[in-house]
Amino acid sequence: MPDQRVVEPEYLLLEAPREKKFITGSQAFAEAVKRANVDIAIAYPITPQSETMHLVGDLYAQGYVKDYYRAEEEYGAMSAIAGAVRGGARAFTATSGPGLLRGLEAIVSWPGHRIPVVLGVMTRVVNAPLSIQPDNIEISYLLNAGLVVLHAENQQDVFDFTLAGFVISEKVDVYLPVVVATEGFFVTHAKGYVQMPSEDMKLPPRDPYKAPVPPTDCEIPPARIQRDAPVQKSNFMSYLIHAVWQQEVWSANRRAMKWIYKYLGGPVEVVNPDAEVFIVASGCAAAQGREAQRYAEQEGLPVGLVKVKSLRPFPEKEVREALKNAKAVIVPEHNIVGWLAKEVKSVIPNSGIVIDGPRVYGGMTLPVELIMEEIYKALGIKKEKKTVV
Amino acid sequence: MKRYNIRIAGVGGQGVVTSAHILGNAMSAAGKYATLVPFFGSEKRMAPVEAYVRVSDQPIYEVGEVVYPNVIMIYHPQVITHGKSYTMPFYTGLKENGLILINSDADIIPDEDKKVLEDLNARIYMIPATQIARDIAGTELATNMAMVGLFFGITRLVGLEHIEKALYERFLGGTFVASGGTTALDSAIEKKFKKKQELLAKNMEVIKYTMKLAEENGWVEEEEKKVAT
Numbered sequence: 001m002p003d004q005r006v007v008e009p010e011y012l013l014l015e016a017p018r019e020k021k022f023i024t025g026s027q028a029f030a031e032a033v034k035r036a037n038v039d040i041a042i043a044y045p046i047t048p049q050s051e052t053m054h055l056v057g058d059l060y061a062q063g064y065v066k067d068y069y070r071a072e073e074e075y076g077a078m079s080a081i082a083g084a085v086r087g088g089a090r091a092f093t094a095t096s097g098p099g100l101l102r103g104l105e106a107i108v109s110w111p112g113h114r115i116p117v118v119l120g121v122m123t124r125v126v127n128a129p130l131s132i133q134p135d136n137i138e139i140s141y142l143l144n145a146g147l148v149v150l151h152a153e154n155q156q157d158v159f160d161f162t163l164a165g166f167v168i169s170e171k172v173d174v175y176l177p178v179v180v181a182t183e184g185f186f187v188t189h190a191k192g193y194v195q196m197p198s199e200d201m202k203l204p205p206r207d208p209y210k211a212p213v214p215p216t217d218c219e220i221p222p223a224r225i226q227r228d229a230p231v232q233k234s235n236f237m238s239y240l241i242h243a244v245w246q247q248e249v250w251s252a253n254r255r256a257m258k259w260i261y262k263y264l265g266g267p268v269e270v271v272n273p274d275a276e277v278f279i280v281a282s283g284c285a286a287a288q289g290r291e292a293q294r295y296a297e298q299e300g301l302p303v304g305l306v307k308v309k310s311l312r313p314f315p316e317k318e319v320r321e322a323l324k325n326a327k328a329v330i331v332p333e334h335n336i337v338g339w340l341a342k343e344v345k346s347v348i349p350n351s352g353i354v355i356d357g358p359r360v361y362g363g364m365t366l367p368v369e370l371i372m373e374e375i376y377k378a379l380g381i382k383k384e385k386k387t388v389v
Numbered sequence: 390m391k392r393y394n395i396r397i398a399g400v401g402g403q404g405v406v407t408s409a410h411i412l413g414n415a416m417s418a419a420g421k422y423a424t425l426v427p428f429f430g431s432e433k434r435m436a437p438v439e440a441y442v443r444v445s446d447q448p449i450y451e452v453g454e455v456v457y458p459n460v461i462m463i464y465h466p467q468v469i470t471h472g473k474s475y476t477m478p479f480y481t482g483l484k485e486n487g488l489i490l491i492n493s494d495a496d497i498i499p500d501e502d503k504k505v506l507e508d509l510n511a512r513i514y515m516i517p518a519t520q521i522a523r524d525i526a527g528t529e530l531a532t533n534m535a536m537v538g539l540f541f542g543i544t545r546l547v548g549l550e551h552i553e554k555a556l557y558e559r560f561l562g563g564t565f566v567a568s569g570g571t572t573a574l575d576s577a578i579e580k581k582f583k584k585k586q587e588l589l590a591k592n593m594e595v596i597k598y599t600m601k602l603a604e605e606n607g608w609v610e611e612e613e614k615k616v617a618t
């Protein structure tokens with residue numbers, strides 16, 4: 001392990017020279033953790049997450065991470081993470097599908113407890129019949145908890161979102177957990193080019209006193225509201241305290257937006273803003289959408305892409321603005337419920353232009369050809385289909 | 390933009406996945422782009438195996454298995470004759486003007502399938518890759534190399550030196566440390582290294598042969614005849 005010097009987050013994230021490496025998504029998570037001055041990592045293995053936390057375990061062995069252990073299961077892992085972070089540590093953990101749902105009770109309590117942490121989510125089918133493939137329905141379970149939720153398209157996003165995630169989560173006006181979700185296997189086990197700053201630099205250590213909720217202080221919320229009578233009883237004060245606290249969590253969530261602008265170039269990326277038909281997508285559906293947009297452009301079709309990087313806070317204004325002249329909106333997704341399509345419909349005045357799909361589920365591939373079909377349909381182009389399927 | 394979305398179908402033990410890595414590494418060595426999808430299943434000898442590779446001179450964004458290939462490579466005749474394939478018929482999803490490379494010493498495509506493939510304007514090239522591997526490398530295990538040679542012989546996407554670099558990376562990369570260890574260890578490593586070098590040389594011979602075969606038969610793709618994107 002090289003001696004790592006502490007540099008300012010702005011320098012590490014935005015200015016430091018970067019070198020191109022060909023690595024998997026799991027490696028990209030670990031490379032971000034390596035540069036994040038992480039105190040402790042706790043996890044319980046599950047496919048396809050195991051590789052990432054194995055690599056983070058290697059970082060512990062090499063000295064990049066100060067402490068590391070395997071928890072008894074996910075509920076234990078996520079609870080221990082909360083304890084470590086409340087004690088002042090910077091922490092990282094990751095999980096997948098069923099593991100995420102097992103840890104969910106603890107995870108959704110993090111925002112209320114104001115736990116700044118980064119949680120990697122490598123998507124995997126959650127419902128029966130059992131499968132290890134990358135359906136991403138689990139992300140919908142995370143959208144209403146107050147967590148900041150970023151969705152990575154590729155290995156580069158995984159690296160950038162994770163490293164920036166630590167910085168954003170610890171901002172005093174945010175102070176919330178940041179989820180970095182990406183598709184299992186498609187991103188975690190596949191290799192892509194990632195531009196990274198040198199590994200001899202790291203973020204400054206966490207300063208637990210730079211916080212709206214000082215650590216281990218039981219006289220200040222949320223510790224106090226947990227301990228004291230008002231919230232333990234069903235009376236008007238308890239309702240009020242809880243209500244105010246929820247408002248504060250969601251305000252903090254919205255305040256993360258300015259840091260997403262600063263460190264990640266904004267919550268959306270718009271390709272070909274003057275288009276008539278838009279693909280709106282997040283995660284690796286955005287990669288498929290990007291490919292479809294390129295093919296459409298080669299055919300001279302007016303198609304654009306809106307990649308949503310941040311699901312919470314959701315870029316309401318930005319999506320509305322990008323789609324203001326759109327005639328049709330295609331939302332490709334890796335799940336059966338279409339949670340992103342619902343989000344998009346909820347923020348534009350003319351939700352009828354949103355085409356529900358194409359969707360694949362059970363973790364199967366989302367062929368670019370399915371998106372192309374929707375593009376042709378939206379533009380009224382008839383294509384003779386000869387392919388035998 | 391030249392883009393080949395390749396589906397390779399063979400049977401366990403033929404080195405389907407290994408050759409996918411070599412295709413990808415050769416593209417990377419030539420400064421071009423490739424992505425490959427590892428398929429997670431319980432592959433075993435003679436059971437169906439598939440691998441997917443995308444190669445291009447431009448960055449590749451899409452991920453996942455190739456459902457609509459424009460190149461299909463069949464490493465074992467049983468993929469067609471015994472239906473040893475994840476996708477039936479073997480050309481499922483093939484795009485128009487596609488390319489099919491088959492290892493077989495006899496014409497094994499049923500007439501009704503031929504008609505469909507004709508309608509799709511598919512170009513089909515068949516070579517006895519296993520026989521070639523046996524004759525030149527002395528082992529059936531080089532069948533995959535014959536197929537790699539045929540693909541690059543037709544498409545001319547990379548030079549021979551790039552393929553050689555890819556083979557070197559696959560078979561010798563990271564295993565030979567000339568400076569390390571005791572003399573005894575050195576000689577053991579060298580012996581192993583020599584064996585691997587011989588293997589590499591034989592593989593290269595097979596690749597050169599099938600590349601030449603493509604040229605002699607006039608199968609080399611002209612720019613304007615390149616496969617559809």
